[in-house]
Amino acid sequence: AQSVTQLDSHVSVSEGTPVLLRCNYSSSYSPSLFWYVQHPNKGLQLLLKYTSAATLVKGINGFEAEFKKSETSFHLTKPSAHMSDAAEYFCVVSEWTGNQFYFGTGTSLTVIP
Amino acid sequence: EAQVTQNPRYLITVTGKKLTVTCSQNMNHEYMSWYRQDPGLGLRQIYYSMNVEVTDKGDVPEGYKVSRKEKRNFPLILESPSPNQTSLYFCASTSGAAGGDTQYFGPGTRLTVL
Numbered sequence: 001a002q003s004v005t006q007l008d009s010h011v012s013v014s015e016g017t018p019v020l021l022r023c024n025y026s027s028s029y030s031p032s033l034f035w036y037v038q039h040p041n042k043g044l045q046l047l048l049k050y051t052s053a054a055t056l057v058k059g060i061n062g063f064e065a066e067f068k069k070s071e072t073s074f075h076l077t078k079p080s081a082h083m084s085d086a087a088e089y090f091c092v093v094s095e096w097t098g099n100q101f102y103f104g105t106g107t108s109l110t111v112i113p
Numbered sequence: 114e115a116q117v118t119q120n121p122r123y124l125i126t127v128t129g130k131k132l133t134v135t136c137s138q139n140m141n142h143e144y145m146s147w148y149r150q151d152p153g154l155g156l157r158q159i160y161y162s163m164n165v166e167v168t169d170k171g172d173v174p175e176g177y178k179v180s181r182k183e184k185r186n187f188p189l190i191l192e193s194p195s196p197n198q199t200s201l202y203f204c205a206s207t208s209g210a211a212g213g214d215t216q217y218f219g220p221g222t223r224l225t226v227l
Contacts, residue, residue: 009153034215043203044156044218090155100171101146101216103155 002027004093006104014112019078021107023065023091026072033074034092034101035065044090050074061085086111115140119204119219126194127227134189134222136204144207145187146171146216147179149200156203162187194226 007022025031035047048059055067061084065076074091091104117138126132138145146161148171158171162181176198178190187206191198202222207214 036218043220044205044216046215049215100158100161103148103157105153105155 002031002093002095002100002102004091004102004104006089006091006107008107009105010108010110012110012112013081015083016080019063019076019081019085019109021076021089021091021109023074023076023104024072025074025091025093027093027095029095032094033065033067034094035059035063035074035076036090036092038088038090038106040087047076047089081109081111083111083113085109115217117204117206117217117219119202119222121222122220123223125225125227128195129193132191132194132224134191134202134204134224136187136189136219137185138187138204138206138217139185140206140208140217141184142206142208142217143184144214145181146205146207147177147187147189148203148205149173149198150203150221151200159189159202194224196226198224199226200224 003026005024033050036044037047038044047063048057050057050067058064063078065074067074089107092101094101120135143164147159148156150156157173159177160179162168168179204219205216207216
């Protein structure tokens with residue numbers, strides 16, 4: 001069975017400081033992992049994905065995530081937050097040969113000027 | 114432009130009045146899916162389709178129907194909507210099986226059932 005746990009429902013950071021959004025997953029097989037971002041009243045946009053290649057994955061807008069199998073984690077980071085990063089972020093898991101995607105409950109990121 | 118479109122974007126209806134939300138993609142993707150998004154619950158998969166005439170239940174299929182008669186279209190049907198189906202709905206498509214492939218999402222349909 002697959003599941004995703006986003007450890008923080010809300011994160012607040014000051015502009016220019018690092019961002020850390022935490023995600024733990026559970027998967028019976030080799031997982032594919034994704035981070036999506038949803039800006040207010042918008043659809044979902046892919047930030048980055050892990051599909052069994054390099055464990056450190058770089059995405060758009062300066063975000064990156066590291067796949068750690070031993071910790072079953074896929075945390076999202078950014079060195080310096082920008083006001084435009086304020087949004088809802090979703091961690092998603094899918095099995096490599098699976099037919100379903102499983103979303104975490106989301107982390108709302110607030111960036112304080 | 115590669116995209117997933119949904120219609121309508123906003124819908125207010127009453128309990129029991131059948132409705133259909135359309136979804137169309139222009140990327141020749143095989144896999145399509147419907148989700149509902151509710152506060153604090155993230156996105157939950159309603160139904161998905163691996164290809165034409167192949168559909169399967171997701172995690173929350175009760176009260177919904179789907180069909181996949183053409184590759185590009187994947188409508189979501191609520192035969193008898195109820196207030197607990199008030200939600201934000203997203204359609205998504207991806208080129209192959211779920212694993213490893215990026216999902217492309219539509220803009221969402223906000224449904225209110227009175």
